[in-house]
Amino acid sequence: MAQDSTIYDIAEKAGVSASTVSRVINNYPYVNKETRAKVLRVIAESNYIQNDSARSLATQSTKMAGILIADVRTTHHTEGVYYVEHEFSKNGYSCLIYNTGTDSEQQAKYIQILSQKKVEAVVLMGSVFQNVTVQNAIMICMPDTPVAICNGYLDGPNIYGVTSDERGGVMNAVKLLADKGRRNIAFLTNKLTPSNQNKVDGFNDGLKLYVKGGKEEVVEIQSGEVSDYEEATRRLIQTRPETDAIIFSEDYVAIAGLHALYEMGISVPDQVAVVGMNNSRYAQISNPALTSIDNMLYDTSLIAVRNLLEVLKGERVNHRMSIGTNIVERSST
Amino acid sequence: MAQDSTIYDIAEKAGVSASTVSRVINNYPYVNKETRAKVLRVIAESNYIQNDSARSLATQSTKMAGILIADVRTTHHTEGVYYVEHEFSKNGYSCLIYNTGTDSEQQAKYIQILSQKKVEAVVLMGSVFQNVTVQNAIMICMPDTPVAICNGYLDGPNIYGVTSDERGGVMNAVKLLADKGRRNIAFLTNKLTPSNQNKVDGFNDGLKLYVKGGKEEVVEIQSGEVSDYEEATRRLIQTRPETDAIIFSEDYVAIAGLHALYEMGISVPDQVAVVGMNNSRYAQISNPALTSIDNMLYDTSLIAVRNLLEVLKGERVNHRMSIGTNIVERSST
DNA sequence: TTGTACGCGTTATCAA
DNA sequence: TTGATAACGCGTACAA
Numbered sequence: 066m067a068q069d070s071t072i073y074d075i076a077e078k079a080g081v082s083a084s085t086v087s088r089v090i091n092n093y094p095y096v097n098k099e100t101r102a103k104v105l106r107v108i109a110e111s112n113y114i115q116n117d118s119a120r121s122l123a124t125q126s127t128k129m130a131g132i133l134i135a136d137v138r139t140t141h142h143t144e145g146v147y148y149v150e151h152e153f154s155k156n157g158y159s160c161l162i163y164n165t166g167t168d169s170e171q172q173a174k175y176i177q178i179l180s181q182k183k184v185e186a187v188v189l190m191g192s193v194f195q196n197v198t199v200q201n202a203i204m205i206c207m208p209d210t211p212v213a214i215c216n217g218y219l220d221g222p223n224i225y226g227v228t229s230d231e232r233g234g235v236m237n238a239v240k241l242l243a244d245k246g247r248r249n250i251a252f253l254t255n256k257l258t259p260s261n262q263n264k265v266d267g268f269n270d271g272l273k274l275y276v277k278g279g280k281e282e283v284v285e286i287q288s289g290e291v292s293d294y295e296e297a298t299r300r301l302i303q304t305r306p307e308t309d310a311i312i313f314s315e316d317y318v319a320i321a322g323l324h325a326l327y328e329m330g331i332s333v334p335d336q337v338a339v340v341g342m343n344n345s346r347y348a349q350i351s352n353p354a355l356t357s358i359d360n361m362l363y364d365t366s367l368i369a370v371r372n373l374l375e376v377l378k379g380e381r382v383n384h385r386m387s388i389g390t391n392i393v394e395r396s397s398t
Numbered sequence: 399m400a401q402d403s404t405i406y407d408i409a410e411k412a413g414v415s416a417s418t419v420s421r422v423i424n425n426y427p428y429v430n431k432e433t434r435a436k437v438l439r440v441i442a443e444s445n446y447i448q449n450d451s452a453r454s455l456a457t458q459s460t461k462m463a464g465i466l467i468a469d470v471r472t473t474h475h476t477e478g479v480y481y482v483e484h485e486f487s488k489n490g491y492s493c494l495i496y497n498t499g500t501d502s503e504q505q506a507k508y509i510q511i512l513s514q515k516k517v518e519a520v521v522l523m524g525s526v527f528q529n530v531t532v533q534n535a536i537m538i539c540m541p542d543t544p545v546a547i548c549n550g551y552l553d554g555p556n557i558y559g560v561t562s563d564e565r566g567g568v569m570n571a572v573k574l575l576a577d578k579g580r581r582n583i584a585f586l587t588n589k590l591t592p593s594n595q596n597k598v599d600g601f602n603d604g605l606k607l608y609v610k611g612g613k614e615e616v617v618e619i620q621s622g623e624v625s626d627y628e629e630a631t632r633r634l635i636q637t638r639p640e641t642d643a644i645i646f647s648e649d650y651v652a653i654a655g656l657h658a659l660y661e662m663g664i665s666v667p668d669q670v671a672v673v674g675m676n677n678s679r680y681a682q683i684s685n686p687a688l689t690s691i692d693n694m695l696y697d698t699s700l701i702a703v704r705n706l707l708e709v710l711k712g713e714r715v716n717h718r719m720s721i722g723t724n725i726v727e728r729s730s731t
Numbered sequence: 732t733t734g735t736a737c738g739c740g741t742t743a744t745c746a747a
Numbered sequence: 748t749t750g751a752t753a754a755c756g757c758g759t760a761c762a763a
Contacts, residue, residue: 071756082734087758095732112538117515118454119756122739127451132495137480139679147470150497159515162465162495164483182450182492205445291683317679324683346472346650350624350657352685404740415750420742428748452740455755 070113079107090115121183130373131179132162133172134190139289141315141343141362142190145215148366149188156374158186167193167256173202180206186373188366192217192260200224211376213369216260216360218385225376227369227386231260231342232267234358234390238312238340239271241356241392247310247338251282251301253322254314255289261314264342268312282308286318294321299329302337309337310398316341320351323397327352339397353396360390403446412440423448454516463706464512465495466505467523472622474648474676474695475523478548481699482521489707491519500526500589506535513539519706521699525550525593533557544709546702549593549693551718558709560702560719564593564675565600567691567723571645571673572604574689574725580643580671584615584634586655587647588622594647597675601645615641619651627654632662635670642670643731649674653684656730660685672730686729693723 072086079086081100088096089104107113121127130153137143150160161182165172172194179187187210189199195217203212203221211223218226235252242250252268254261265283272279282305286297298321302308313319319341326333333339333353341348344359365388372382405419412419414433421429422437440446454460463486470476483493494515498505505527512520520543522532528550536545536554544556551559568585575583585601587594598616605612615638619630631654635641646652652674659666666672666686674681677692698721705715 069756072758073756083757084735084759085733088733091758097732100732114510114539115514116455116756118451118460119739120758121451122449122455122741123756123758125739129494137483138477143476144471146495147497150470150495154496159494159496159511161492162479162483163487163492164480177447178492181448206447291679295683317683320680321683324685324687327685346624347653347680350628350650350654352657352660354657402740406740416740417742417750417752418748421749424742430748433748449740452755453742455757456740456742458742458755 069116070111071116072113075104075107075111075113078111079104127183127185128158129182129184130158130160131182131184131187132160132190133165133175133179133187133194134162135165135167135172135193137164139317140191141317141345142215145190145362145366148363149190149370152367152370153186169196169198172196173198176202177206180210184210186210186377187212188369188373189214189217189219191215192258195219195259211373213373215362215365215369223376225369225372225382225384225386227365227372227388229360229365229388229390231358231360231390232263232270234342234360234392235264235267235312236271236274237390237392238358239268240275241394241398242310242312242338242340243271243275245338245398248276248279249282249305249307250276250279250310250312251284251305251308252312252314253284253286253297253301253318255286255294255318257285264314291321294318295325298322298325302326302329302331310339311337312340312342314342316343316345316348316355316357319355319357320347323351323353323355334396334398340392341397344391344393348393349395351397356393356395356398358390358392361388364388402449403444404449405446408437408440408444408446411444412437460516460518461491462515462517463491463493463519463521464515464517465493465521465523466498466508466512466527467495468498468500468505468526470495470497472650473524474650474678475548478523478695478699481696482523482703485700485703486519502529502531505529506531509535510539513543517543519543519710520545521702521706522547522550522552524548525591528552528592544706546706548695548698548702556709558702558705558715558717558719560698560705560721562693562698562721562723564691564693564723565596565603567675567693567725568597568600568645569604569607570723570725571691572601573608574727574731575643575645575671575673576604576608578671578731581609581612582615582638582640583609583612583643583645584617584638584641585645585647586617586619586630586634586651588619588627588651590618597647624654627651628658631655631658635659635662635664643672644670645673645675647675649676649678649681649688649690652688652690653680656684656686656688667729667731673725674730677724677726681726682728684730689726689728689731691723691725694721697721
């Protein structure tokens, strides 16, 4: 490293004390205009850069937040990371990000790392973090750090969940399909996270409510491989040829499904209607364009961060918030 | 905050000195087995957590890396962030991430922030960071911190560029199309980043080399709106009906293009062949599945990080590395 | 308005 | 093998 100059170095050059330099840097009011100018000049000349470690130590505050996400690559929460970082940044916080994977022990480990880094707030992206191992880690390692969980809920005095009503969203999707005369609707989901379980519940609710005599048909795909999504779609059609609509737990899975249907020569939506979830940017450009349930990632992300900021300001915040979903209709239904 | 206990607290409880505690924590060899055990026990009981700010200050090392990305949402570099974080994590580094936007002044600002955070390495994701403003910021704020730029190049003694041969990749795509008898190939690109400029160059090279008498036809789309991608595709076909192949600068744009062609009733690849770039996970599930140039994001990301780690170890590393691209053929050609 | 002196929690040097 | 003690760079009462 080049010998990063310290406030002492520039104090010396400016002929003042270190504390004065500190005051200038931190915009303290009572400092002589000229001395301030001088100090500022010396700082500029010396390309001095503040040491945040020292500052954090002295201040007892890092102005850092932590973001945990299972896998930046594949989840639609990736976009959420952007919103979260952006909102934190706007409020003077830097963000540490970690890909934790889906193993809860690993996730807990990262909670500890974050507490070691003394982050002042944490956002958990996705319902995969909704498990007791994580909950305990929070309780033990950061009982006083506000934690938000996007699209999930976790019990704890310092934990704030923001969810969208995915259950209701899927229910409405069933209604939409039923209104269009579909009777044999299936639900195809990848790994059953708590969030996906909610969707399944909404699916069953919807069937009972809107489709008389509709048999439930829920398929879970364990793996995360595209080929398995396609294969599951194919098999569904083969084993249950009367299927006239499929709701998928995610747009990505739905688009894989569209692809499989396309290759089977099945026309969408004439023969089979398809609904996705997330209203991702790919939904509008798939062939055909995909009807999708918008689970409001932008809003939930933003609210999560804002809640945390409120808590940090000492405000009271609801531990559980939920916002409604919209269904965006396109050509696939 | 709960009063985070310090090494002094646990030193007292264990009846030893703080230095001994420190030694235990850091796995120093010469410490009595029993004292170590005792200290460890007390630590476990007191849910003590190390303070990284203090540690960094004393050690003069943060074990943090910085990742800068223009926009996590829309670029395919998002996946790269995952690889980069993962590789750093594996080597004991934590990652600070910032969404900088595409404005170079803003980008430079984040370079400064990172230097303030005393990160020990930086990865710039994408050729959007290939500009003099950023270069200067690096020179001034972090002349001794190794910086890697993915998919781009920047001059500087501490800067390491890792690119894939996108120019050659596009050239090969032109050849592929020419071999299939296509004569009126167009190139459709979004914002002309240095990376996209390379692709355009490769396109022109390819035309000269493989398509006798082929007129160049390059369309740049300034905005990032899907509707504009579709519109541009439509207009291209209208103004140049003889077009029998289109290469797009990104899969996402290509898929939007596929959608537009689909809606125009143009058959792919019968009437128009389509090639994308990035070989993203959506390429294989689009309708039809998209032939795409794989620009090896995984490899470039990994190499970028490994280069940085090598430099940190004091090894010499090439300032400029390039790896070959593959073209993955699917149904759209 | 400015400077002195101390503390923040660790690590590192030196003696013991 | 252990314990004082002095850094690390900065913020901040307190005194001047």
